[in-house]
Amino acid sequence: MRTLLANRIKCVVALLVSSGAATVLHFAWGRDQDRWDYMTGWTLLALMLVLAAFSARKRLSFLSFFSAAAWLQFHLYAGCFAALLFVIHIQFRWPIGWFEVGLTGFYAVVTVSGIVGIFLSRVFAKRMGARGGDVLFEQVPAIRRRLREEAESLAVGSVEKAESGTLADFYARELHDFFSRHRNSWAHLIELRSPLNNLQEKISELERFLDTDELEILKRIDQLVKQKDGLDYQYTLQWALRLWLFVHIPFTWGLLIWSFAHVVLVYGFSGGVGVD
Amino acid sequence: MSEPLQESTAIDLLSVAQFDVDASSILDEPLTDEQLDQLLKIDPFRDMKEANFPRRSPLRELLRHETRLRRFKRGDLIVRAGDYGESAFMVVSGSLRVVVDEGLPDSLLGRFKPKKKGIFESIAQLWRNSKHPETRSQNELEHGENDELNRAGRTRKGGLKDVGKIIEDHKTVTLRQQGDFVGEIAALSRVPRTATVFVEEPDTLLLEFRWQGLRDLLKFDVGLRGYIDEIYRRNALSTQMRKVPMFDHLDEAQMGKVMEATEFSTYGNYQWSGDYKRMASQGDVRPEQEPVVVEEGEFARGIYLIRSGFARLSKKYGKGRRTLDYLGTGKVHGWDEVVHNWRSPEAPVPYRYSLSAAGYAHVLFVPAAVIEEFVLPTLPEEGFPDLVPIATDRPDEGLPEDGPTDSPRIGADMMEFLAENRFFNGTAAMVINLDRCTGCDDCVRACATTHDNNPRFLRRGPSHGGVMVANACMHCVDPVCLIGCPTGAIHRRVGGGQVVINQTSCIGCNFCANNCPYEAIRMVEVRDRSGALAEDAEKKPIGRATKCDLCVEQHNGPACERACPHSALKRLDLTELDEFAGWLDR
Numbered sequence: 001m002r003t004l005l006a007n008r009i010k011c012v013v014a015l016l017v018s019s020g021a022a023t024v025l026h027f028a029w030g031r032d033q034d035r036w037d038y039m040t041g042w043t044l045l046a047l048m049l050v051l052a053a054f055s056a057r058k059r060l061s062f063l064s065f066f067s068a069a070a071w072l073q074f075h076l077y078a079g080c081f082a083a084l085l086f087v088i089h090i091q092f093r094w095p096i097g098w099f100e101v102g103l104t105g106f107y108a109v110v111t112v113s114g115i116v117g118i119f120l121s122r123v124f125a126k127r128m129g130a131r132g133g134d135v136l137f138e139q140v141p142a143i144r145r146r147l148r149e150e151a152e153s154l155a156v157g158s159v160e161k162a163e164s165g166t167l168a169d170f171y172a173r174e175l176h177d178f179f180s181r182h183r184n185s186w187a188h189l190i191e192l193r194s195p196l197n198n199l200q201e202k203i204s205e206l207e208r209f210l211d212t213d214e215l216e217i218l219k220r221i222d223q224l225v226k227q228k229d230g231l232d233y234q235y236t237l238q239w240a241l242r243l244w245l246f247v248h249i250p251f252t253w254g255l256l257i258w259s260f261a262h263v264v265l266v267y268g269f270s271g272g273v274g275v276d
Numbered sequence: 277m278s279e280p281l282q283e284s285t286a287i288d289l290l291s292v293a294q295f296d297v298d299a300s301s302i303l304d305e306p307l308t309d310e311q312l313d314q315l316l317k318i319d320p321f322r323d324m325k326e327a328n329f330p331r332r333s334p335l336r337e338l339l340r341h342e343t344r345l346r347r348f349k350r351g352d353l354i355v356r357a358g359d360y361g362e363s364a365f366m367v368v369s370g371s372l373r374v375v376v377d378e379g380l381p382d383s384l385l386g387r388f389k390p391k392k393k394g395i396f397e398s399i400a401q402l403w404r405n406s407k408h409p410e411t412r413s414q415n416e417l418e419h420g421e422n423d424e425l426n427r428a429g430r431t432r433k434g435g436l437k438d439v440g441k442i443i444e445d446h447k448t449v450t451l452r453q454q455g456d457f458v459g460e461i462a463a464l465s466r467v468p469r470t471a472t473v474f475v476e477e478p479d480t481l482l483l484e485f486r487w488q489g490l491r492d493l494l495k496f497d498v499g500l501r502g503y504i505d506e507i508y509r510r511n512a513l514s515t516q517m518r519k520v521p522m523f524d525h526l527d528e529a530q531m532g533k534v535m536e537a538t539e540f541s542t543y544g545n546y547q548w549s550g551d552y553k554r555m556a557s558q559g560d561v562r563p564e565q566e567p568v569v570v571e572e573g574e575f576a577r578g579i580y581l582i583r584s585g586f587a588r589l590s591k592k593y594g595k596g597r598r599t600l601d602y603l604g605t606g607k608v609h610g611w612d613e614v615v616h617n618w619r620s621p622e623a624p625v626p627y628r629y630s631l632s633a634a635g636y637a638h639v640l641f642v643p644a645a646v647i648e649e650f651v652l653p654t655l656p657e658e659g660f661p662d663l664v665p666i667a668t669d670r671p672d673e674g675l676p677e678d679g680p681t682d683s684p685r686i687g688a689d690m691m692e693f694l695a696e697n698r699f700f701n702g703t704a705a706m707v708i709n710l711d712r713c714t715g716c717d718d719c720v721r722a723c724a725t726t727h728d729n730n731p732r733f734l735r736r737g738p739s740h741g742g743v744m745v746a747n748a749c750m751h752c753v754d755p756v757c758l759i760g761c762p763t764g765a766i767h768r769r770v771g772g773g774q775v776v777i778n779q780t781s782c783i784g785c786n787f788c789a790n791n792c793p794y795e796a797i798r799m800v801e802v803r804d805r806s807g808a809l810a811e812d813a814e815k816k817p818i819g820r821a822t823k824c825d826l827c828v829e830q831h832n833g834p835a836c837e838r839a840c841p842h843s844a845l846k847r848l849d850l851t852e853l854d855e856f857a858g859w860l861d862r
Contacts, residue, residue, distance in 0.1 A: 004843070004862045061722035061839035062398045064832045068718065072841040121714045121842060129710035129742050136736060137715055241714045 007073065015077045019084050026088045040089040041266070045259055047082045051075055052252055076118060083111050103262055106255040113248040120244060124237045127191070135234040137242075143231055148179040151224045154217050162214045167221075170206055174199065175221070179228060188236040196229045306340045315339060315483070318368070319455035320500055329496045342489020348480045351435035354473040355459045356385050360768040361469060362487045362758065364460035370480025371452035373443060375472045380446065384436060385472065393829050405729040408807035410800045410822070416779045417802070417810050417818065436474050443476075450476065457507055463487040464494075464546070465584035465638060466754050467605075468773070470512060487759075491546055505540045513538065513640075519606055520581060522651060522659060530650045537646040543567040544585070544633035549756040549793045552635065552698060556793070561696045563590040563597040566632035569609075569639055573626050576613035578643040582606065585637035585754065588695055589629045598688060599695040602634060604753065604851050612661045614644045618652050619660075634698065635754065686857050693740035694850060698793060702750025704774075704826055704847040706733060706836065707859070710742045712844035722839030723824075732824045733796070733836070743860070748836075749796040749824040751775050753851055757788040757797060766821065769828060776825045784819030797823045 030036035054075045057065055065071075086107055095104040135143070155171035158164070177183075184195040203222050210218060307315070315321055316336070329335045345368065348354070354365055354372060357379045365372075393401075436442055451458065451473075462469045464487055485493075494501045513535050517523045523534065544567050545551055555561045569580060572591060580587075582603050589609065590597035603609060609631045617624040633639075686694075694700055717735065724731040733748030755775050758766055765782035768775055777788070789797040801817040802810050810818040826847070827834045834847050848856050 002862050058718055058721075058839065058841075059402065059725070060399070061718075061835045062393075062401065062726050062827070062830045062832065063395070067838045068841040069843040125714045125842070125844075126711045128715070129713070132739075134710065134736055134739050134744055238715050241716070 011073060011077045015080055018081055022081075022084060022088060030088075031091065037089065037091075040085055041263075044082060044085045044089055045263065047078060047085065048256065048259065051079055051082065052256060055249065055252075076114075079111065079114055083107075099262070099265070103255075103258050106251055106258050109251045110248060110255050113244055113251065117244040117248055120241055124241055128234060128237050131230060131233060135231065135238075137235070137238045140231060140235045140238075144179075144182070144228070147224050147228050147231065151175060151179050151221055151228075154221055154224075158214055158217045161217070162211055164211075164214065166206070166209055167214050167217060170202075171221070174202055175225065178225070182235055183232055184229070185232070185236045185239075188233045189240060196226070199225055199229075307343065307345065311345060312336055312339055315343075315345075320503055323499055324493075324497045328498075333492060333496075335493075335496075338489060338492055342486045342492070344484045346482050346484050348475040348482060349435060350475055350478045350480075351437065351439045352475040352480075353385065353435055354475065354482070355462070355469045355471075357469055357472045359462075359469050360466065360755075360758065360773075361459060361462055362764075364463040364485045364487065364490050365458050365473075366483040366485065367451055367454055367456040367458075368481040368483050369454070370475065370477040370482075371450055372456070372458060372473050372480065372482075373439075373448040373450055373476045374458065375442075375446050375448050375474075377447035380436075380442065380472050384442070391829065392831055395831075398830065401725055401728075405725065406805065406807075407729075408803050410730055410820070411728065411803045411805055411807065412779060412810065412820070413805065417804065418780075439474070439476065442474075452477075455503075457504065460485075460490060460504055461508060461512060463490060466756075466758065467584055468768075470515075488547075508540070509535060509538070516583065516606070516640075517581075520608060522608070522611060522655065525654060525656060525659070526650065530654070533650050534642060534646055537643055539641040539643075540583075541569075541639050541641065542636065543569055543587075543639060544636035546636045547756070547759055548635035549759075549791045552793050556697075561698075563588050563599060563630070563632050563695075566634060569631040569633060569637065570627055572628060572630040576610055576617055576625065576627050576644065578641050578645075579608055579610040579614055579647065580631055581608050581640040581642065583638040583640050586634040586698075586700055587637045587639070588632050588634045590632065591629050597630060599692050600629060600688075601691070602695055602700045603631070604700070614647055615652065615661055617644070618648050634695065634700070686853055686860060687741075690741055690743070690860075693738070693743075697738050697745065699745050699750070699850050701752040701754055702745075702794075702848075702850045703753060704834070705750040705850045706737075706746040706748035706824075707846050707848045707850075707856070708735070708744040708746055709844045710739060710744055712842045713744075713840075714842060714844075716841070718839045718841060719836035719845050722835035726827055726830055726835045727825075730800075730822065732822060737795075747795045749775060749792075749826075750794060750850070751824075751826060757792045759791055760787045761785075762787070772826075772828065774826045774828050775823075776828060777821050777823060779820055782820050784821065786819070786821070788821050797821050 026036070026040075030040070054071050057071050058068060061068065090100075090104070095101045151171065155168045155175070158167040178199065187193075187195050200222065203218060203225065207215060207218065316339075321335070321339070324335055326335055329338065348370070355361060357375070442448075458473045459469060461467065463485070494504060514531060517531060517535065517538075523531065526534065552561065555565060566588060569587060582605055584605050587603045587607075587609070588599055589601040589603060590599050592598075609629070610627055613625050613627055699705055715735075720731045720733075720735055723733060733746055735746055737744050737746040737748075739745070751774050755768070757775065758768075761767075762785060763781040763783055765778045765780075766775065766788045767778065784799060786799055789799050798821070799819050800822050802820050804810050812818055824834075832838055837845055837847050843862075846859055848859060850856055
């Protein structure tokens with residue numbers, strides 16, 4: 001069996017077994033025990049700290065704390081288990097009061113953003129690869145500028161070459177904005193090709209008004225349009241792959257702070273595990 | 277050819293030469309006319325004919341510019357087993373000892389265990405790394421000999437202390453004949469030195485050849501070529517042949533017969549990177565452009581064994597040739613056909629595939645007649661391949677889906693991609709699965725953290741079928757970047773064999789970066805610790821070559837690979853395709 005698939009199956013089995021065991025333990029024994037909430041709470045906090053340590057591990061790649069790939073696998077499956085543990089910890093009920101709602105909200109955002117993140121990582125990487133995904137994110141503005149400059153010079157040059165302003169007008173009307181900035185993000189995110197198709201239809205319609213020289217120029221502009229569209233596609237997907245982390249990580253820190261506050265409050269008001 | 281140097285000649289030579297210099301220093305002065313006159317009277321040069329040399333590089337000028345006379349003390353190390361070097365040495369007077377047993381201990385050879393960072397040093401990188409790009413210490417900015425003994429091809433300062441005891445304790449062979457060569461195979465093939473050689477007699481005089489000079493001499497003088505081949509046949513051929521499975525059952529006598537009949541040949545250009553870059557820039561790196569060793573369809577008159585370099589196996593397909601496999605050192609072509617013809621003489625088959633030199637290839641040819649007489653009759657049954665399928669007129673008939681030998685699973689397109697880009701040269705190529713790579717740049721950041729905040733690769737490069745081979749040093753089997761480095765700053769590291777650059781001795785000449793066909797070496801302008809651009813005496817910015825060093829100073833191997841959370845990046849040995857195929861098929 002393929003290595004990655006075999007690993008995935010092992011991890012899923014481990015997750016299912018541990019989740020099943022925790023759920024059975026809760027309903028068969030835990031919920032009747034006074035200390036169960038403390039046990040699940042402390043376990044959850046420890047697990048959250050380990051999950052959050054993944055970020056630190058990335059900065060310490062030169063140390064032998066397992067590879068980042070192993071950490072990510074643990075992060076994914078332990079994260080799922082932590083979500084279940086959270087639900088067990090709150091006794092399968094809705095949160096009460098602003099503090100609990102806030103804590104649950106943080107937890108939900110972190111979990112959901114994590115799930116979205118791994119989904120994007122798996123799906124978008126493949127999509128980018130399928131459309132020649134070796135564009136460096138940092139180089140996108142420079143490439144965009146180069147494409148725009150070439151398209152502009154072709155359009156402007158056509159006036160003198162063909163003694164006609166048709167192409168230049170078309171460029172100013174339909175393409176200037178397209179080449180000037182990043183476009184069609186939502187369409188790229190959901191893999192919609194209609195903006196490009198619309199633009200190419202307009203280019204095709206223009207052909208019958210042009211002479212041979214202008215057609216040559218238009219052909220090149222058409223190529224540049226496709227390149228720009230591909231660049232926007234890569235930019236959008238890479239931007240999305242970065243954006244989810246800007247949600248996931250700050251909310252993780254918020255969750256940790258809120259959780260520590262929760263521990264302080266629990267021990268402050270209940271007297272801790274020792275008090276019945 | 278080799279007769280002892282006449283006493284008077286040796287004295288003349290020495291008196292003129294005045295080589296009273298430290299053994300480790302490199303003489304920059306060309307040979308004088310008097311020295312050349314003397315040299316041309318001794319073996320092997322006295323038998324050489326001036327007429328065989330072209331006018332642009334006559335023998336005399338070739339020797340003047342490509343060789344140096346060097347005097348050594350007793351105990352001086354000439355070459356060390358395992359080192360890479362670009363020089364060969366010829367005995368003029370005195371004697372050398374070649375260690376032919378398991379070798380001298382590292383402590384005697386002056387080797388030390390390569391230093392790695394400790395755990396605290398590793399962690400301290402987080403705050404000790406420079407805030408400025410490409411900073412160097414004062415020591416690294418000031419050129420000079422440092423004590424590192426890992427530099428290529430240079431003999432170390434000092435030498436062996438108790439030579440008598442070493443000779444007593446180790447099996448050694450003496451080289452005392454004028455014209456005896458050492459180090460020529462390693463210099464010409466960019467392979468590690470196979471034995472340690474040290475000086476036995478005081479005031480031993482050697483002629484050091486740059487590999488380019490030796491290459492030219494061999495090119496123009498058939499006698500010397502035969503002589504060098506004979507040395508190879510005598511000293512190294514048996515070892516290489518024994519490594520080939522079909523010969524390992526032979527006894528000494530049988531092996532002797534096979535070796536006697538073995539022919540040597542070289543195809544392609546030893547300094548192939550320039551040609552390759554030119555072809556690549558023209559988009560024409562096809563097998564048709566490469567020097568052919570043997571054509572498909574020719575009568576199978578023997579087997580071809582790759583001694584060093586690489587050869588491409590291809591088959592006619594349409595108007596061109598399709599690459600099936602590439603063969604590195606120790607790989608054989610033609611075995612199946614020769615065996616088939618011996619077993620089924622009534623239905624002989626020709627060579628099924630063409631073999632061409634990818635870059636350059638030193639090739640051994642063993643005639644079928646010798647194989648039939650000495651090898652096949654004694655070959656164990658399990659050593660016989662299946663009979664070759666009878667060829668038909670269809671061009672792709674008999675073409676296995678995934679290549680004919682041990683490269684079965686990567687597919688024809690991927691094979692073509694690896695071959696056209698010469699990636700089969702890489703022992704630690706950075707391969708990225710684009711279907712898994714999210715572009716998070718964790719690999720780049722990890723690389724920067726372990727290299728004083730300077731990433732040593734670019735996450736871009738040629739890609740095919742969802743696989744990118746990034747512009748990172750591949751630590752090649754045949755590191756053409758080493759050719760021509762004037763200070764030996766770029767060298768193979770002892771032990772691991774990683775190609776690294778000594779920042780102290782690098783002079784920023786750009787040779788290595790120009791030679792590298794993979795754009796894996798970058799020239800940078802360096803700064804001092806304060807962040808100011810460093811300048812030389814003429815107020816010009818100081819440049820240095822930089823590249824991936826495979827994190828040799830770190831404990832856990834390449835940081836880039838360990839940092840990839842999506843298992844998208846792997847450092848792979850592309851000289852063997854099994855690992856690559858396994859990675860593709862995860």
